[in-house]
Amino acid sequence: MKQQNMLTHGVILGTFCLGFALLLAVTDRVTAQDIAARAIEDRQNSLSQVIPDSIHDNNPVTDSVAMKDGQGNEITVYRATKEGKVTGVAYEIFGSGYAGKMKLMLGVDAEGKVLGVRVLAHKETPGLGDKIEVKKGDWILRFAGLSIGNPPVEKWKVKKDGGQFDQFAGATITPRGVVRAIREGLEFFAANKAQMMDISAPKEPIKGEH
């Protein structure tokens, strides 16, 4: 009797699991395409902020190569091309902030000048560190047009560390992390320029998820 009871419970639980698994599988199938499309749109939005439309006639989202950055992370380098030449690249860079890792998107033109930087994700203190977001302040815009050499590499620091970039009131660690991430991002560009500018480099298959 006890044995049979156990079996019944098992069958009930199993049936529910099967039924809901089926329901979820169907939902997944229905939404998968839209979700992938949204992910590409997100990518497109963040890329269009760091690569101006005027310098490319391709779609950078679908034109990317896989590379390894300075710390050995696999990163995706998105390329802007015009008339068969690579005119700029954009890739994610990482900095360490006050409350963990910050993820940024850096756009660099063919000469190694910053096209633009935007913060993609961070956990900095609201009201203090979050002024790095373009929504909360124009601090992040000041990097456009700069490169290693302009200012010289030893000036790529916040003022408190003897560099030339303002920190903000009440927050030094956040801008320090951002400045450092950008400097390292530019150094990565300098070290891998040949590969990034190579128009014939094998393209990465388009990824929906990231």
Added chain:
Amino acid sequence: MATEYKTIVRDGLWENNGVLAMLLGLCPTMAMTTSATNGLGMGLATAVVMAASSLLVSAFRSRITQEVRIPVYILIVAAMVTLVDLCMNAWMHELYKVLGLFIALIVSNCLPLARLEAFAAKEPVLPSFMDGLFMGIGFTIALTSIGAVREITGAGTLFADASLLLGPAFKFMEMKLMSPDKGVLMMILPPGGFLVAGLLVVCKRILDVRAGKAIQMGGAHSAA
């Protein structure tokens, strides 16, 4: 019949409000009430999950045996959450970007589970659905109020980015009440959540006392 529904609505919205009376589901309450808009979004997502899972549990209540009921409840809530998660990611993407991380946490919210066990497991389908829905709406009201207080005192805005959540037509809801530099930063940080939630619980009790009601002790036992 009508009075029964009236009780369900009153219980869900006020008397037995998930957050302000029973103090359940405080994890998403603290995490998601940094602004009124976030609170509203999280509350609505929870309400959908609660209504759907109450309905399902009630519909299957004669088949779910006592011994396996808890895993089945969790299965149902988890399935509904995943459903909402996928649909929001696909079709309400802006909101999903704000709430995404917390949608999955609805599973761990004890409020849906408490209502399934206390109500949906015993009652017919329609009242269960109503109970889930109005408990969810009560949760939404609580979260939105906490979010509103925190947002006004902390950032000086009200319903910022509401148009991202509800569509461009709701742009009028977005208000700027004072410069963000005047805000009290702490209110947006975690301690502010506890302070405001506590104060609102006190406000509810004061109102109840004024209305001459006996104070019910909050907590899970009054829910059961």
